[in-house]
Amino acid sequence: MTNFCNPYPELVGARLWLPTEPFEFGWASPVGCNALRCTACGEPVRSEVLPDGERRRYACGCHRRDTVWSYRIGSESDDLAPAFTDWVCGGHPDFELPAVLDGVELNEAVGWDALVAETALRPPFDPPGVELHARWITRLYRLLGAERTALSGAMAGLLNAEDPHLVRAAYDFFTNERQAAGAELVAGAVARRREWLAKTPDPRRAPATLLSGAALLLHERLLVVDDAGAPVDGPALTLTKELALAGIGPGDTPLTFRDYDPDWLWAHSGALAAANAEWVETLVYASSWAPAAAREKILAEMAEAAPAEVRAAIE
Template sequence: MTRKCRPQPQLVGADYWLPVEAFEVGWAVAVGCNNLRCPDCGEAVRSDGQPGRTVRRYWCACQQHLETWTHWVGGEPEDLYPEKLRWYCAGHPNLTLPVVLDGVRLDAGTDWGAVAAAAVLEEPFHPPGIDLRQAWLVRLYHLLSRERAAALSTAITELLYATDPRLVTGALDFFTTERKAPGAERIAAMVTARRDWFAETPHPSTPSVSLLDDAVLVLHTRLLATDRAADRPALALAKELALAGVGPYDTAGTLLDHDPKWLWTNASALVQANPEWADRIAYLATQQRASTRPGLLRDLATVAPAAARKAVTERIPEPERQQLLDLLPGGDAEADLNETD
C-alpha cells in the first residue's frame, strides 16, 4: 500500500528538506516529495541542490524547474505567471516496523509514551525549514499506520497530566498542529482539572506567561470547526474562561462563530474582564446587521466608549456613521434615546 503527498507534492529549495527515505510522504509545508514522475515523458523527476546554495534544480526529459523556496505542484493557477508543471507524486510505501528512525527503534512492543516523552525533551531530528514545534512527533504521527498513530497521540495526551512543564508544553505543541488527533478531545477536561496548576506554572520557555495561556490557545484550536464537529466541552470552557478574561485576542470572534447570542449578551462583561478585547468586540459589533448595530454599540459604549466610537468612525460609512456616533455617550442623540427607552 502506498500513500501520496497531500494536497499536492511540493518542490523545495536547497535549504529545505527533501527526504531520502522512500516512506517519507509529505506531511507539512516545506517537506519535498522524493518520488515525482512526469506524465508526459514518463521519466522520474530528478533533482540536485546543496544546502546553503539556495537553489534546487528539478528536471525530467521534457522540462526543468528551479526552486529557491517551496512550490506546490498543481497549485499554480493562482500564481500571476503560472508554470504548468504536470509532475505528480508517484506514491510512498508505508513505514513498516521494526525500523530505526533517527536513532529511535520502533517495533511492535514500542512504549509510545516513552518515545513521546523522550522526543519532547530532546528531538531526535528536526527537519530543516520546518517551522513547527515538536516536528519530529508530528512527522512520526503521519508516518505510522492509523492504529499506531492513534496509540502515539493517545500517549502524548497522557503527557498533559505530567508534572514536568516541558512535557506538558510539548504535548500542547503537538495538539496545536494535530488538533484532530485522537486524545485532543480530552483537552477541555484536562484544562478544567488542572486549571489552577496551569495558572500558577510559568511556561518553560517564556516564564513571563503561564502555561494556562498556552493551554487556552490549544483549547481554541478545538473551536476552529463550527459545524456538528465542534467540540462542545471546549466551547463551554472557553466561555467560562472568557468571562474571567482568559483567552487569545480573537476570543470574541471565535465565540461569535459558535454562539452569537451568548457573545452579545455578555459583550460588556467580557470587556470588563479583559479591556484588551474592547477594540475587537467593537469592530465585530460594526459588522453586524444594520438593525442591530445601534443597540450593540450603545451597550458596549457603557463600558468602552472610546472603542465603540473608534470602531464606528473607522468602519461605518456616512450617513450611518454620524447617526451612530450621536447615539453613543457624548453624542447629540443620546439624551433623546434615553427618553424613549
C-alpha cells in the same frame, strides 16, 4: 496503501529537507517530494544540489527547474501563465513497523509513554525549514498507520505532566493534530489544572502562562465541527467561555463566539469588554452581525464597561 504529497508536491532548495526514505511523503511544508515523476515524458524527476549550496536542480527528460526555497507544484495562479503541472507525486509506500526512524527503534513492544516524553524534550531530528512545533512527534504521527492512536494517547498523558515543557509539547501536538484521539481530553485537563496553569510560565511564550497557551489550544479544538458546522467538543466551548469571561483567550476570541454561539456573545459582550479591553475593537466589529434591534444595547453595554475603547473602535 500509498501516500501522496497532497495537495501540492514540493520542490525544495538545498537548505531545506528532501528526505531520502521512500515512505517520507509531504507531511508538512516545506518537505520535498522524493517520488516525483513527469506525466509528459514518463521519466522520474531527478535532483542534485548545485555548487552554490543554495539551489537544488530538478530535471526529467523534458523539464528542468532550479529551486532556492520551495515551490509547490500546481499551487500557483494561471492568470498570467499556464500553471506548471507536468510533475506529480508518484506515491510513497506506508511506513510500517518494525522500523528505525532517526535512530529510534519502533516495534510492537515500544513504550509510547516513554517515547513521547523523551522525544518531546530531545527530538532526535528537526526537519529544517518546517515551522511547526513538536515537529518530530507530529512527523511520526503522520507517518504511522494503526499506531497513531497509541501515540496520540500517550501525548494526551502529557497534559497532566508536572514538567511544563511536556505540557507545552502536548499543547503543540494537539494544535497540529486537533482531531487526534486524546484531543477530547484537553478541556478536562485544563479545567482540572487551571490554577497550576495560571501560575506556570509557558516555556515557549514567557511571560505568558500555560493557561494562556491552553486557551489558544481550546480555540483550535473548536475548529473541529460536525456536519452542521457546530463544534464537536462541547466541554471545550464551555471552558473557552469561562476563560473569556476572565479575559483569557486569543485576540479573535469574540469571533469564535460569533461563529459558534452568537446569542451568548450578544448577552456577554459587555462582560467581555470589561474583562479584556484588547477585545473591544473586535467586539464592536462582531456586533455588526447582531440583530439590528439588539446592536444598540450591545454597544451601550460595552461602552459602559470600556467607554474610551468603544469610542475609538466606532470612530
